[in-house]
Amino acid sequence: MISLSVIIAVLLMIHLCGGGLIIESLFISSFALNSTALYHNYINFKEKRLCHLPLAITSGLSLILISLFFLPLFNFNEAVAIYYYSTESLLTEGSQLAFFKMLEYNFSNTLNLNNSLSIFILVTNLFPIVYLCANLKHRHKLYLSYAIVSMTIINVFAVLYQQEIRNTGGFIWWAWDSQTGKSFGSFVNPNHFGAYCAAILGLPICHFFKSLERKKYKYLLLSLITSALLIFGIMLSSSMGACLLGVISIVTSYLFTFKRKDSGPLKTFFILFIVLIFSTLTPLKLEDEINTRDLNQDIRYKLFATVPNIVKEFPIGTGPGSYRNISPSYTGHIYSNGVFHHSENTYFHILQEFGIPFFILLIFLNGIYLNKVIDNVRKKKVSKYIASFCSTGLIVFICHASYDYGFHIPIYAFHIAIFYGLMLYKGQIYRKHYHSKKLLYLSKCFLFTPVILIVSTVYIWINLGDELKNRNTVIESSQLSADDLSKRISKSPVVWHQWYFLGLKVLEEEPEDFFRMDFAEKCFRKAAHYAPINKDCWYTLFMIRDQLGRDDDAQKAYGFYYKLLTDKEKHQHKSEAMDVLQLTAEEYERIRSLEHAPIDFEISAVREI
Secondary structure: OHHHHHHHHHHHHHHHOHHHOOHHHHHHHHHHHHHHHHHHHHHHHHOOEOOOHHHHHHHHHHHHHHHHHHOOOOOOOHHHHHHHHHHHHHHHHHHHOOOOOOOOOOOOOOOOHHHHHHHHHHHHHHHHHHHHHHOOOHHHHHHHHHHHHHHHHHHHHHHHHHHHOOOOOOEEOOOEEOOOOOOEOOEOOHHHHHHHHHHHOHHHHHHHHHHHHOOOHHHHHHHHHHHHHHHHHHHHOOOHHHHHHHHHHHHHHHHHHOOHHHOOHHHHHHHHHHHHHHHHHOOOOHHHHHHHOOOOHHHHHHHHHOHHHHHHHOOOOOOOOOHHHHOHHHHOOOOOOOOOOOOOOHHHHHHHHHOHHHHHHHHHHHHHHHHHHHHHHHOOOOOHHHHHHHHHHHHHHHHHHOOOOOOOOHHHHHHHHHHHHHOOOOOOEOOOOOOOHHHHHHHHHHHHHHHHHHHHHHHHHHHHHHHHHOOOOHHHHHOOOHHHHHHHHOOOOOOHHHHHHHHHHHHHHOOOOHHHHHHHHHHHHHHHHHOOOOHHHHHHHHHHHHHHOOHHHHHHHHHHHHHHOOHHHHHHOHHHHHHHOOOOHHHHHHHOOOOOOHHHHOHHHHOOO
16 A cells, blocks of 8 residues: 555656646655565565566666666767767866866766656656556556546546646646646657557557446446547647557457457447547647648658667667757758757657667567556456456557657656556565576665665765756756856757857956967867757857957858858849859859758768868
């Protein structure tokens, strides 16, 4: 009962804290979940329960591989080392010129330490969630599923309120600023909210068929109402993908619980009812959504084509949470209207951030898990109802992962972990003449895993908690001092806006000083290289080079900037372009419609400017 109470309390807290948007909530939940897991470990130790060794070992190895990103920089990790050593050289120059304080460099194996630590804290929550859910009694697993459905319905009503009654202006639960101008219950992105509703939809549908099978007709109406509310939530997201996931959820729930002897008129009525709900509530402008989306299928394919290049350069990964910072260097020729925060596919995203070894291990882990679940269902350790709705939810998440990335959202990842855990069962009790003593000894070794995670969580909070509270946005970087910016750059060398504002901060005191201008030029060049689609970076680089009298280099920067402009902007900057590029009216007319070719955004080409 303790585990159930803690899981529900943690879920409720994460929901209320913007779906985990508030990093403090993840530290609290990690401490609470791992402490409870430690308590259960002690109970299992007294009962001499054995762990499933293959599952425990692969889980432990995956945690170790993630931890490697936080160790001192490996010599063989050349791709990451290049970024850090070039950063060290430039920051050392700035500190020697007394532009900011001297730094102590402790480079790690990730390109964005703070983002990686945030993902790690999320992971420290997922392992104990799976373990605690596996140790729940059958009735407690059912109580947890009811609590999950209740929280989802509350989210649906919250979204309805936000859309039809009062727009919260991007404040999640009227309290937490998402900084995007939009919110959907505990979520920021409507696609993630819709996928979440679709995954939970399997619970009431499977409950309907279970009630039908056991002839408990009094529960049928409740299942229908709950299903209708979740479907309504999917429709509120206005996401075509979420609608398709809803259909997948319905079909798989039906198939998992289908029995020929139950295929009577009530089951037929339920299917017709669901189809009617979808056909009635599906947004009429669904086709318009497809046609007006900036991120069309062609762009997706081009984005996927960049995956081999990134994996080849970073075989052991760029580091969790760092893709958004290095993506502009690889995707500028694909999409110039914004930055890709993820690769639009969970599997590709994990491969790029976590590396090839982790990705292979993850495949093995899921294979071992699937084999164990099948064994649990066959031996009736897990009920068919729980296995049905959890399998349905995981299938929805797997399908969603093929065209989106939601693992970085805590409340989203928590539900994946819960569905995984509910289909597992506590280990067998040691029997002297049946089990090996080595297995008992190894099982005892895994008792210390929660202790390690608790210590890690506390250590990170004490030493880096204040830094992790900051979201590392452009607005925040603009408000930092040169000392703070240089310190952040030493841990996250590929964040363009930190370089950009460091250059501006250095210029603030003496804008005409040659050494400050020269150092600022190098900072602006870094910013432009890490964000080649950003017009401001190139124009600022042009301006500082022009002031330094480096005319050829200034022209190169302005030429790159000019090609990023729209036709309207080019017309407005006609006289300036002719002056900087030294063009006659006829020459300008020939080049005014020039746009960037894909080769212009190649890393080697950009860094020559």
